[in-house]
Amino acid sequence: MQDVNFEVVEKKLKTVDGIDVPHKAIVRADNNMVLGVMGEDYKLVKHSDVLDQIESKIPTTLQNRRINICKSGAIMFAKYETPRIQNVEVKKGDIVKFGIEIFNSYDGSLPVGFMFTALRLVCTNGMTIPKSIARICVRHTAGLELDNIKEAFANRLPLYMGTANKWREWTNITPKADRVQSFFKDRLGKRLSKQFEENYKKAEDKSLWGLYNLFTYHCTHDIKVRAKQEQNKRLAQFNFEKNVINDFYSYKWN
Numbered sequence: 001m002q003d004v005n006f007e008v009v010e011k012k013l014k015t016v017d018g019i020d021v022p023h024k025a026i027v028r029a030d031n032n033m034v035l036g037v038m039g040e041d042y043k044l045v046k047h048s049d050v051l052d053q054i055e056s057k058i059p060t061t062l063q064n065r066r067i068n069i070c071k072s073g074a075i076m077f078a079k080y081e082t083p084r085i086q087n088v089e090v091k092k093g094d095i096v097k098f099g100i101e102i103f104n105s106y107d108g109s110l111p112v113g114f115m116f117t118a119l120r121l122v123c124t125n126g127m128t129i130p131k132s133i134a135r136i137c138v139r140h141t142a143g144l145e146l147d148n149i150k151e152a153f154a155n156r157l158p159l160y161m162g163t164a165n166k167w168r169e170w171t172n173i174t175p176k177a178d179r180v181q182s183f184f185k186d187r188l189g190k191r192l193s194k195q196f197e198e199n200y201k202k203a204e205d206k207s208l209w210g211l212y213n214l215f216t217y218h219c220t221h222d223i224k225v226r227a228k229q230e231q232n233k234r235l236a237q238f239n240f241e242k243n244v245i246n247d248f249y250s251y252k253w254n
Contacts, residue, residue: 036105066079
């Protein structure tokens, strides 16, 4: 497990002539690394404080915390299992387990918040749930409050669980070939588009559920980064989820 307890401080910025700049640097105190440069209204909330506050407010049991630190500590993801939220069976033998992921950043790339996650047990395939349902976020401003996390969780949980019904529907839908190719072309680069076309051609399950799992499998298993950037793997996955997989739910497949 990666450490989130390193000290982080704010430092005012000045020009080389000593003129105040209306921004502040977020600095990691143990090595003086600048993690972000933010505006005056940015409110620093430490990773450890975010975890303490959200963990204490989410009204369900959280287990097996796994922390990923990205960009030298500027971004934090903490993933949990939620054993009291019942697993769902999308189709016979294809079971999905739900969880929670808390996130925070010091560089403005992410707000404070958490999102619901899902894991397809047949191949430990992490799956994205639509942003409108999955994520609950609060901006880093002077008015930042986490007091409504419990209520927000309760309001979103039925929608979150209802996503399984959509997955079940997808098992009975075979998307049109031209729509599949258009999605590949519009959402992926040339190399990835060719890779997905080949994988889908080989896939036994040609349903929308099978296609969806090609994308989530790629995100969970295939996204590779160079060894020196290994700590940023979760961030690369997060961006793929946001920029590609999230659109899967709203796309007109037929």
